[in-house]
Amino acid sequence: MKDYLDHTFNPDDPELISIQDELPFWSAPFGFSLLNTIRMKKNINVLDIGSGFGFPLLEVSQRLGKTCNVFGVDPWKPAIERAEKKIKMYNLSNVKIIDCCAEKLPFEDSFFDLIISNNGINNVKDIPAVFNECSRVCKNGAQFVFTFNLDKTMIEFYDIYEKVLKENNMAEEIKILKRHIYEKRPPVKEITNALKKAGFNNINVSENKFYYRFNDAESMFNYSMIKYWFLPPSKKVVPENIREKIFIRIEEELNKIAAKKGEIILTVPFATVDCEKN
DSSP states (O other), rough: OHHHHOOOOOOHHHHHHHOOOOSTTTTHHHHHHHHHHSSSHHHHHEETTTTTTTHHHHHHHHHHOTTTTEEEEEEEEHHHHHHHHHHHHTTTTSSSEEEEOOTTTOOOOTTTEEEESSSOGGGSSSSHHHHHHHHEEEEEEEEEEEEOOTTTHHHHHHHHHHHHHHHHOHHHHHHHHHHHHHHHOOOHHHHHHHHHTEEEEEEEEEEEEEEEEEEEEHHTTSSIIIIIIIIIHHHSOHHHHHHHHHHHHHHHHHHHHHHHHHEEEEEEEEEEEEEEEE
């Protein structure tokens, strides 16, 4: 069994958590766009949805300064513990993290002047419910800024995946693959419609992209971000007893591209949404 297929993923593994960087390469492009979009003000309350290991939560708390109160919410306890260590080490007095889901926020109505989320909205269970909660806890005129990767993320890989599944007459698995992509990366139009229904307006969406580049399929599949975070749900699309067979064919197709073009390029398009509470 290939190493990246045999690997068992445990997001709560203390050793895995201990080596996670505050600013992984994956989060950076989204985060810089978000940080360049928020309006800087004093004496405001700020919420970060899906604050994870502390980016951009701690970045925002430091940039806004002590006149502002910054809260993070996340249900991932090991990540919260890691972020709280950073808060203590950085001696930050204006930030607090709460263990909860974004579908039910423990804040009073009209409390926040700014809500942010860096690639976290597309990982919640119920996006419309989260938007409704954000609307409830926002003041009128509050800014809501969030980023998320789009449905064409790493399309080069998914196109080959689908091609190999077709070769093996796996129509049901193709449906599962497409559903997986949709659930994690809903269309922009669907997002903006849900925002409007929740009471947000002046919705501005800017799109950008960045790339992952690899020498070959082996280096790609064993790249830490892909191996630990991206691949686990993707490989579950096919039954375990034929998983290696399918991925050997995927590797072959990816390596054909690498031989022809000199590299494998995976595109990551993303959107930055900037809107206001009506």
